[in-house]
Amino acid sequence: MAGKDVPVSPLAPKRQPKVPPIPGVRFATAEAGIRYKGRQDVWFALLDQGTQVAGVFTRSKCPSAPVDWCRENLSQGSARAVVVNSGNANAFTGLKGRDAVKLTAEIAAKAAGCKPEEVFIASTGVIGEPLDATKFKGVLDECAKRAADGPWIDAAKAIMTTDTFPKALTRKAKIDGKEVVIAGIAKGAGMIAPDMATMLSFVFTDAPIAAPVLQALLSKGVKGSFNAVTVDSDTSTSDTLMLFATGKAAARGVPAITEVNDIRLSGFKRALNSILLELAHLVCKDGEGARKFVEVRVTGAASARSAKRVALSIANSPLVKTALAGEDANWGRVVMAVGKAGEPADRDKLDIGFGDIVVAKQGARAPSYDEVAVSEYMKGDNIVITADLGLGRGKATVWTCDLTKAYVEINGDYRS
Template sequence: MATTRRTAPISIDVTDRPLPVPGFRLAGISAGIKANGRPDLALIVADEPVSVAGVFTKNRVQAAPVRVAKERAKAGKARAVLVNSGNANACTGKAGLDATKRTTEAVAERLGISAKAVLPASTGVIGAVLPAETIVRGSDRLIEALSSEGGADFARAIMTTDQWPKVACAQIRIGRETATVLGIAKGAGMIHPDMATTLGFVITDAGASPALLRKLLKAAIDPTFNAVSVDGDTSTNDTVLLMASGKAGTVRAGSKEAATLQAALTEVLGALAKSIVRDGEGARHVARIEVEGLANDRAARAVARTIATSPLVKTALHGRDANWGRILAAAGRAGVVFDPDRAEIRIGDETIVRGGMPVGKDAEARAATILQAAEYTIRVTLGKGRGRAHYLTCDLGPDYVAVNANYRS
């Protein structure tokens, strides 16, 4: 029987400070897309063509910028990323596609590059055509604002219902050089794989071929952005792009440097994913759901996902209720074979279910105390197999309803 090889993790330190990344400039401004005047237009520009890889929503309803960016990213090279918030430009037909292309053409003309080298991304309300002329009018100011120190402005300009900008940065060694990996994301609601209303942008001065970048990005996305859920809804606009300038040297497939870059990408995206869940609309708690003991990782992932997305589990977390019955019931409907009589559930370091039976009220009371914390782990063991997986989720309470009931107003 095939087994999964477990390798020792590479230690990577991550900061929330947006360090400059050689070969890139960033900017964020208020162009007038949002009625409240907050920043709403952002840009990343590479000094020269760089390798690029992207992953996009798997929702069959895909916004105009997703369709354009997916097609252009196939070339494996790009020069810029143009992002707007306040308007998703989804379900807008040919007019939406034309508007997306119009904005990238305007920015490309001012930068002196091909429009096909500009990848678009949008986030906001679905159903309204992107106000292209507003973006065109703001493009000169946007380009003038470009700076190697522009990461913080970029992060603020892509926010919608986010309570804070989401930034994660790491530095690694590539040969004798120090390379930086900077990730910036937005997301607070409509969060569910594959990805969610998540826009994520990662730039690094490590270099790699487009093919290797695609491999590294997919491997980093699966345990991070594709293992989180706030509300079970997958957006029309999900986009994560990775660009690599190569200013700090090039990594080769299978090398030690490639493994280090992979680890850095995973840590940076993991930090961003956790920040997104922590910022879940109305959320008060972040729960890491760990499932182990199944036949393989896929089975464990299915169970973890089902528990993490259960409204009954999530509302129990909001109420600080150690309701193990909801957890076990969610596991049982995940479509995975296991023996319920071998189930064990732990909240933090407190075991509340053993042998498929409750340990007792005192254990549940101690677990309820743990559930008052801002972050905690719920571990579900369902056998002796090697399969294991995790998901990040949050509680679901009345504030989520309040935010989303009034989103368009």
């Protein structure tokens, strides 16, 4: 159950940033009683007319009903409302699931004064349990009445499941010399008894950017951020990342952007990629039972694609992750993970390091290997693993956390 008796991750940021309002976005949270009692479990956002939308979703072949709904309605490019609930993922609920999504969209559309297909929906929580969407009746109406332009931290809290801290961030950027603002919230790979981890993230800007451009930016930006973090290699049926642009900054003279190659977008791109990356890192830092935040850098691979596969093989290896939990500089397990990736690799060209310390050089223990220095390094909260394959110029970086007994406890022991 969310937050109950679970200490905040030691990797949580020491303070929450102040996230400013995004012109054109208003929201409220409420207790719909979907599953939890006595906590906000619904977040309802209203978007001004003309808001453009883009999204990327789970690659699961068994996606949830809300994911199906969002994918279908994304093509029209405009959005007027977002409904997110925690407590029930409405996944693997058959025909009932589709009906629940439809009813949710109808209730939200009435409250927002828009068409159902302009409502985007995400659900997170238990799966296989029918979601009773009639619980949104009245609740969303009431939310619409008191919707305001903040605080974002409340939105971040309402979508949490077993996250131990809320995740809300902001960035500023300039388009043609004029400022635009970005705000984003995320919930992490938290588990909700008795169900699965789900990553949800919603990012908003007042920049006037057309939907196809937004989609291109998001699809590219996700590769090095949300698609480069892994907690336990498992993929939720509900993973959702959406980007909304209200266009309200046009009133301040920001030009409308309709081409992805528009040179005036460069600052915005950087800011967007930066917020996506930090949100993804926060998700990772709140991985179940995580005690260490781990960056895996692979260089010298045959290609960038090959480098990413090797990096994920290292980041997902239970033996690497348990060694990290044990603060053990077990480079042999890193070699093992490189070897099992199935990508081009040559044992005798492989260099492995922890932080700046080279532990293995060209396939054998480095002559300079200093056990004491490495052991000291492994005690830190932030660990960098480097692997140079010595073959080509392909490189990739991914992030993960360690695998602790707390992970097994959270995901296996909740019945006892």
